Amino acid sequence: MADVDDARSVADTFGDTGLRVGFRGPYAEGPPAADLVVHYPPLDRFGPRELLGFLVNSVLLVFFVLRGVLRKPFHWRQGSWLRFASEGMVEGFFAMGPTWVKLGQVVASSPGLFPEDMSGPAQRCLADVPPFGFDLVAETIRIDLGHEPNRLFRSIDPEPLSAASVGQVHAVVLPDGRDAVLKLLRPGIVDRMNRDLRVSNAIAKLLMHTKVGRRANTVGMIRDLHRVTNQELNTALEAHRQDRFRANLHVFDDNWNVTAPEVIWDYCGPHMICMERVVGVPMDDFEAHEAMGFDAESNLRRGMKAWVEAMTIHGPFHGDLHAGNIWALRDGRACFLDFGIMGEFSPEWRQMVRDILYTFMVDHDFARIVRGYKKLGVIRGDLGDDEQLGAVLAMVFEPIMASRMEELQFADLFQQSLQLSEQMGDISAPEELALLGKQFLYFERYVKGIAPDYLMVHDPFLIKNVFPDEAARLMAELRATNPTMPVDPDEVTD
Helix, strand or coil, rough: CCHHHHHHHHCCCCCCCCCCCCCCCCCCCCCCCCCCCCCCCCCCCCHHHHHHHHHHHHHHHHHHHHHHHHHHHHHHCEEEHHHHHHHHHHHHHHHHHHHHHHHHHHHHCCCCCCHHHHHCHHHHCCCCCCCCCHHHHHEEEEEEEECCCHHHHEECCCCCCEECCCEEEEECCCCCCCCEEEEEEEECCHHHHHHHHHHHHHHHHHCCCHHHHHHHHHHHHHHHHHHHHHHHHHHHHHHHHHHHHHHHHHHHHCCCCCCEECEEEHHHHHEEEEEEEECCEEEECCCHHHHCCCCCHHHHHHHHHHHHHHHHHEEEEECCCCCCHEEEECCEEEEEECCCCCCEEEHHHHHHHHHHHHHHHHCCCCCHHHHHHHHHCCCCCCCCHHHHHHHHHHHHHHHHCCCCCCHHHHHHHHHHHHHHHHCCCCCCHHHHHHHHHHHHHHHHHHHHHHHCCCHHHCCHHHHCCHHHHHHHHHHHHHHCCCCCCCCCCCHHCC
16 A cells, blocks of 8 residues: 555656656657667576576465365365366466466467366466556656656556556656556566576476477477567567557558557657557457447457458568457547567568468469468478369368358367478478467457357458459459448548
8 A cells, every 4th residue: 555655646746847848758769770679588598596486486386286276175166176276377477477477378368279277267367467566667767768757747647557467558648638658668577587488498398298288389389488578578669560550550541440559759768668548448348349339340350451451461460469459449440559469471471371361262272372382381392283282271171161150260270270281291381370370369259259150251351452353342242241430530530
């Protein structure tokens, strides 16, 4: 309670007196190129600090898992042994720190790799992260922008709007009266998370000796987490990606109903991002959609269309579309948030993805996919005739494409794709393909909750700007309709 009172006393000093109107911070012209470079500290290094962390975290994890298991006899009919153990594991993650909460988020976001009794309890890691104190918020502002917070903002809410493993978000009012938010890194998080990642890498190697560890590829998971986490820890890169993604959204004038928060560069720094404040509900809050009168299916279709265009036309695409990162705003628009994890295909792979989309959604010529995979080295060139291999792909994918959404499991689809590639030749696919598969898992969840009869591969609206002529023809043939428009486009100012 004392921390809250201290925070409020600091916040009470804000006002109009002494405000620096027209302030331009270090990133007013955008971040320098050097600040956009991601540094990846070595993952395999293991010294005394890592050994101590390994021992402490191992004891904590075993303690909390055992405590969770011991609750089972008192709640015999309320869940499996694995579920109680997993609930203890999540409590252990919170006690062990941000890196382990991040690992819990990976488990929560990968239901195809982990059983429901593990991924379900891990959902807490997406929402229940403890915040850091307001004194550290003020210190970060002083370090990045060189002034006391009450000289730069009319007000800052001492209570965070949200807290995550890497940082947290606070509402602010700018000197000109605009509502904005600050997204700040947790102090000291870079060193701590990389040290913990080295510890978790050692644990992952031990888990590879178990069946569950091999199935989940725990070493690969930690290496991917190491790569993604160090990208997220670079706020300059995140702000740059957000700004670029938002600009690309409006290349096509029919995307006025999809947006991302505007980056306010004057108040950005190496450890913080300032952006416009948006108000809405997460994509998976189906009850809220209904209560507010939103057409949730139309909102989702508009968001997916913009995301497909980013992936296939513009380059950078959002790589972490859990429900907290795609909202329906109060004016009905779809809004993308949090650009810490992004993917971008090379031009050759971008064309490959376009070929896959064209095949799935337009003409079902799977030989095209075979030719593309051979060109990229995913399938050996001497393996067989393109048409014959295309027929094999058709046998695998066409029944899946005909499934109703409530029966379709994209996790199974990608697992089958991987197994098929292993049978046909050497895999040289980029990491972005795995990122792509993860986003389809998210879309699967939203569609099943909103419109289980909806078939993504049969919706030409999604490729309206990717393949305009073909989409128009399919729209006419299928008598498909565009999503309903939530507001008048002339009323949208961004």
